[in-house]
Amino acid sequence: MSSEAERMSPPAPRLGARAAGGAFVTMAGQGVRVAVQFGGIILLARLLTPHDYGLMAMVTAIVGAAEILRDFGLSSAAIQAKEVSRQQRDNLFWINTGIGLVLALAVFAGANALAAFYHEPALVQISQALAVTFLLSGMTTQFRAHLSRGLRFGQLALSDVGAQVAGLVAAVAAALAGLGFWALVLQQVVQAGVQLLLTVACARWLPRGYDRAAPMRQFLGFGWNLMLAQLLGYASRNVGQVIIGARTGAEALGLYNRAFQLLMMPLNQINAPATTVALPVLSQLQDERERFTAFLVRGQTVMVHLIVATFAFACAQALPLMVLVLGEQWRPAVPLFQWLTAGGVFQTTAYAAYWVFLAKGLMGAQLRYSVVTRVLLIACIFAGSWWGVEGVAAGYSFGLLVMWPLSLYWVGRVSDIPVWTVFANGLRAVVGYGLCAVASWAASWWLGGALWRQLAVGTGTMLAAFALVFVAWPAFRRDVLSILQTRHLIAEARSRR
Structure with a gap:
């Protein structure tokens, strides 16, 4: 490759230090995003109705697949590649933008059929x-990939938080003005537009014309396989919403959608930035087995403890949390949320396998895995749908439980990662925080009475149970302490670089 390509690749020295700094900045940015998003959920849930959310979900459950087509897997392809020339980066921009424009026109034209x-x-x-959001997002894709590849996580966090705040402000203003579901539409359009402006400003790069001489096959091959796998994943996540919307209408779908979005919020706010940090680092360590394994296992430990602990508490205290925070109109969504959080736990434990597929470029293997497991998940959802909305949620969670061991078995066949270590990390977190959740729920159920008192007692019990598990279970304690000692691993990586 050319010297220009070498200059565009992330520098090898101080990779550990940059990963540590990137992880800190990214998680700090995600903390702000979670606060903004959670605040937005509370405000908009009290200003809008389940019917408003149901209408929006009817659209996004189907046309949201276009967002995956828009990316075409090329953002991850650009990050994962060992070298990317200026010409290739320009070409990737025009490919993503062209796809975004075509999809925007297709969504606009297909509105009546939907x-x-x-x-x-x-x-x-x-x-x-x-429809316009697909064009805006297509133009944004390679600017974000450029920032991520350069490990410029602070600027990524700035663009994400800034766009989310702008979208929320616009949505709240529209909801207060009585515009109903248009508040949710405006939120998406404003967020996409502001994110494009901020990422362009941070990247300080403007694309030139398309260069037909630049080799693109490696990117398109990687992106094609990843896109197909992501489409299968999207279908499995949203087929339940399509079934509910078609059979029972916007009201029931709005309840399910809010429960599902409350599940996806912590998943997206932790999994996505964790991948943003992990993928470029692991990609550069893909030929160094010991260091690759060390970063993978530690990263997985951090992620599963954060998310599993959050979901365990949310499942145990779903009733007081949802009614006190969102309002009485959302009480029927409580059992849906409890089923879905169980599925979120299993989805998180399997996520390290996804990192391995991407970092090592095993997209063919990932596609085959996705075909098998996502078809299985969709079958579970269809089976559960015979028992109504709650059956859809239960079927979704059961399918994710089955996918957890399958993901590790599959990735173990095509790579040399320590499958049992990765599985044990997830299992310890599930069992440990599961015991805490059972204790928390039992204490609240036994107390009864006012919801705020149930929440207070359940929270105290959860913390007390965690302390007991931490003291009594040495392996669980080592996992928790290893999270606090992550800087030592990073320092070792930096010294060995």
Whole structure:
């Protein structure tokens, strides 16, 4: 490759230090994003109705697949590649932008068909307004990949938080003005536009024309396989919402969608930035087995403890949390949320396998794995749908439980990662925090009475149970302490670089 390509690759020295700094900045940024997003959920849930959310979900459950087509796996392809020339980066921008434009036109033209499918005329205008976000996101894709590849996590966090705040402000203003579901539409459009402006400003790079001489096959091959796998994943996550919307209407779908989004919020806010940090680092360590394994295992330990602890507490205290925070109108969503959080736990424990597939470029293996497991998950959802909305949630969670061991078995066949170590990390977190959640739920159930008192007692019991498990279980204690000692691993990596 050219010297220009070498200059564009992330520098090898001080990789450990940059990863440590990137992890800190990214998680700090995610902390702000979680606060903004959670605040937005509270405000908008009290200003809007389940029907408003249901209408929005009807659109996004189907046309959201276009967002995956828009990316085409090329953002991850650009990050994972060992070298990317200026010409290749320019070409990737134009490919993503072209795909985004085509999808925007397709969504706009298909709005009437979507409305006819659900028998909801309002979906025509919603779909047509959202169409522009695909073009905006397509233009943003390679600017974000450029920042991530350069390990410029602070600027990524700035663009993400800034866009989210702008979208929330616009949505709250529209909801207060009585615009109903248009508040949710405006939120998406404003967020996409502001994110494009901020990422362009941070990247300090403008694309030139398309260079036909630049080799693109490696990126397109990687992206094609990843895109197909992501489409299968998207279908398995959203087929339940399509079934609910078509069979029972916007009200029931709004309840399910809020429960599902409350599940996805911590998953997206931790998994996505964790991948943002882990993928470029692991990709550069893919030929160094010991260091690759050390970063993978430690990163997985941090992630599963953060998310499993959060979901365990949320599942145990779902009733007081949802009613006190979102309002009485969302009480019927409580059992849905409890089922879905159980599935979120199993999804998290399997996430390290996804890192391995991407970092090592094993996209063919990942596609085959996705075909098998996502079809299985969709079958579980369809089976559960015979028992209504709650059956959809239960089927989704059961499918994710089955996928956890399958993901590790599959990745173990095509790589040399320590499968049992990765599995044991997840299992200890599930068992440890599961015991804490059972104790928390039992204490609240036994107390009864006012919801705020149930929440207070459940929180105290959860903390007390965690302290007991921490003291009584040496392996669990080592995992928790290893999270606090992550800097030592990074320092070792830096000294060995």
